Amino acid sequence: MSASFPLPHRSGAGGRDPAPIIALPSNLVASPIVESSSGPCLTDRLLFNYQRCNRRAFLELRGDRTQKDPPSDYLRKLKQDSSDHSQSILLNYQPLHHPVYPSQDWIAGASATLALMQQGVEHINRGVLLKQNAQGLFLVSTPTLLIKQPGQSVWGDWCYVPIDIKLGKKPKLDYQIISTFHAYVLADAQGVWPETSWLALRAGKLYAVDLERQLPRMHEILQGCIQDLQKEYIPEVFIAHSRCDLCQWFSGCYSQAQAQQHLSLLPGVTPARYAHLQALKLTTVEALSVANPARLAPLPGFGEQVAEKLVHQAQAVLENRAIPRTSPHSYQPFPLLPADLPSADIELYFDIEAAPDKNLVYLHGVLVVDHQAKTETFHALVAEEPDQERMAWEQFLRLVLQYPEAPVYHFCPYEAQTVQRLAEEYGAPLEHIEPLLERFVDVHKCITDAVTLPIESYALKHIARWLGFNWRDLGANGAQSICWYDDWMVTGDRTYLDAILRYNEDDCRATYWIKSWLAEFAQPFWEEGE
């Protein structure tokens, strides 16, 4: 359910029985879960981290903070964007009241918040709510906002509803669980359940969390979190780039995973598949390398292709070599055909730089490789200002349409999807776009279909580096490019723009490098088939 600002007034009546209001101890000063003279407590922040990674929650609680990595430029940018987003939404809720309390002193924070709620102020920013569970653990909730609503609470004919402000565009489950946690703790403070808990997302919409639906899941996660954090030992490392890339414990975890040759470093070993491999005692690269794929294929989430790929993956790492894949459902000994990876006198290698937070494509990079003339020419079609996106797009179209026969190589589907989207947005004629898209060749798909490599990820960098290609800027990546574009906009310093162009050109050249290697690797199989 979603709504626009400002929040519609809703009744505070809910179908659940609130727990009684707790008497606050006077001397509990705590950070996440700590033992204090009054007992332990657990914050919403720790619960949020736990959902992302139980090891991360453990490290936040008991790890050596000097071992944390400094925040990357991209993480700093996300924090700044998040703060800007929050500020812009808070403008809708004026005047704002802030409970005043010493940092981390949850008891003082809860007392100050309760006092404001009792007065019936309209909006409370960064209030503190506490609830003691049956084991004496204090649950600490700090919603971004508490908004006054009609309804019967312990104070009279008003109650409060929580809102968390999030930078994300979608109401992710981990956001919803924390919102549910806020409602659960708030019910204790005001003696009535809020009808919902809101998420204010980037798209400018409010999302109402379905508390009835999320409450059982929240309890399950909360119990798991409490139990895991009471254990003495640190949870096993599991590297999953989607969640680890922005984590400040990454360097330590990654070193440990490498030292152990942990299976999570093999592409395709997800947490769910790892649990099945553990049950079969296939927990080392050596053990997996000699496993029979037919034994793995029937497992949930595997299948023949995945089973073969995982065993090949372990073999490739142990032997440090590329292993051709097979086509189990056809007579083809090698799945890639010459037509899948066409070669031509002139070939184009294409890579886009975009800032999703601004919905902006700021660079189309195209490397034109002329095998006859033996030339390689890089074209950077750049929007130096966001309002030049259309101009850069039209320059790109003019360039690629000059080579109507040339295959256009790119890495992953994003480039093709973006060309389609920009064509629709800027009204490019279909008779130009359809033949252009037919010339697109996704090198990522070609290589992952055809070969297993001894690498940790099939991202462009991992593949090209294993094949011997090096980027000129060691720290360059897509997230850094977005930060550089912001820096260019703020400072006007062209060194940032130059760094983006250099990085983009290297991405195009890396794609060319992989394509050339793959065509050479495939050649003997293609000759056999002639």
Ligand code: SF4
């Ligand atoms: S780096 Fe990954 S495994 Fe380590 S704490 Fe962070 S999210 Fe968890």
